Amino acid sequence: MTRPKTKILVDGGDAQETKRVKELLGFVDGQTTNPSLIARNPHIRELIAAGHKLSGKEEMDEYKKIVQTISPLVSDAGVSIEVFSDQGTTAQEMFDQGREMFSWIPNAYIKYPCTAEGLRAAQMSVSHGIRVNMTLCFSQQQAAAVYAATKGTKEPAYVSPFVGRLDDIGQNGMDVVKNIKRMFSKSDGHVLVLAASIRSLEHLLYCFQLETELATVPAKILEQWASQKFLMPDEHFQYKASGKPIAYQELDLERPWEAFDVQHDLTRKGIDKFASDYRATLSRTA
Ligand code: E4P
Numbered sequence: 001m002t003r004p005k006t007k008i009l010v011d012g013g014d015a016q017e018t019k020r021v022k023e024l025l026g027f028v029d030g031q032t033t034n035p036s037l038i039a040r041n042p043h044i045r046e047l048i049a050a051g052h053k054l055s056g057k058e059e060m061d062e063y064k065k066i067v068q069t070i071s072p073l074v075s076d077a078g079v080s081i082e083v084f085s086d087q088g089t090t091a092q093e094m095f096d097q098g099r100e101m102f103s104w105i106p107n108a109y110i111k112y113p114c115t116a117e118g119l120r121a122a123q124m125s126v127s128h129g130i131r132v133n134m135t136l137c138f139s140q141q142q143a144a145a146v147y148a149a150t151k152g153t154k155e156p157a158y159v160s161p162f163v164g165r166l167d168d169i170g171q172n173g174m175d176v177v178k179n180i181k182r183m184f185s186k187s188d189g190h191v192l193v194l195a196a197s198i199r200s201l202e203h204l205l206y207c208f209q210l211e212t213e214l215a216t217v218p219a220k221i222l223e224q225w226a227s228q229k230f231l232m233p234d235e236h237f238q239y240k241a242s243g244k245p246i247a248y249q250e251l252d253l254e255r256p257w258e259a260f261d262v263q264h265d266l267t268r269k270g271i272d273k274f275a276s277d278y279r280a281t282l283s284r285t286a
Helices: 014-026 034-041 040-050 057-073 091-102 116-127 140-147 163-168 173-184 201-212 219-227 265-283
Strands: 006-012 030-032 080-081 106-112 133-139 158-163 191-195 216-217
Touching: 006 014, 006 080, 006 219, 014 057, 014 219, 030 057, 030 219, 034 057, 034 173, 034 265, 040 057, 057 080, 057 265, 080 265, 091 106, 091 116, 106 116, 106 265, 116 133, 133 140, 133 265, 140 158, 140 173, 140 191, 158 173, 163 173, 163 265, 173 191, 173 201, 201 219, 216 219
Parallel strands: 006 030, 006 216, 030 080, 080 106, 106 133, 133 158, 158 191, 191 216
Antiparallel strands: none
8 A cells, every 4th residue: 555645543432443443554643532432432332321420530531541542553643632621611721631631641632622712722732842633623714823823832733624514514624624735835834734524535535635744534434445445546536525615815824823713603513512422421320
């Protein structure tokens, strides 16, 4: 297989699945997790089915065990661990969780949402040497804010544009990835694009063509890729978008992050969904 330039991360919350993918591909560059994926981890589901009561602390301990099992399976793209947040969580609260989670494994990236509080937490994190992955990104403006908030970081920061969720609302999610890549082509390179919410092999092939630095991909799409003999896009590959195009914006990356419009309805909804999946796990057992 010709290794793509794009690093491949497994989008999941189960070490057994990561192991299977690694056997299939021969490598796994990294892993991303989120509260919904952790709630679907087989062991957590078993605990719940058996009527175990998980406190918030126990849930964190389970999350820690999961990422500690995954950590040695992946190479240099690391394991992304997401803080638990809702609309009221402050930057300081996110940062406190992030700092604790960062100590769990040597190759952690801490996921904060692309909101004003999340950006503040990221700013605090990079100044403490904590690697970040800014999640729930749906716009070029949010990516520009990530760039501004993480300036001066010693290690690359990730920004995760969510393709599939934009497609779901009738927009061309891959346009956001393309636009962010274009915007960052004139940057100092400290933010890497991690394409997320990948739902099809076409999404993945287009990431390869755009040379996104990273892509996080569900196991079933990686299995499809393997079944197609690790197909790569040739010069004739054209991504067929179904949704409405999203136009490129000229943005000045030298502005402070507060100057960018970081509001996005899907970011708000995404936070609500992660929070409710996390709480559902707890409340079903409480
Ligand atoms: C990864 O970092 C994201 O949390 C994940 O790709 C979201 O995917 P989804 O939109 O399919 O839930």
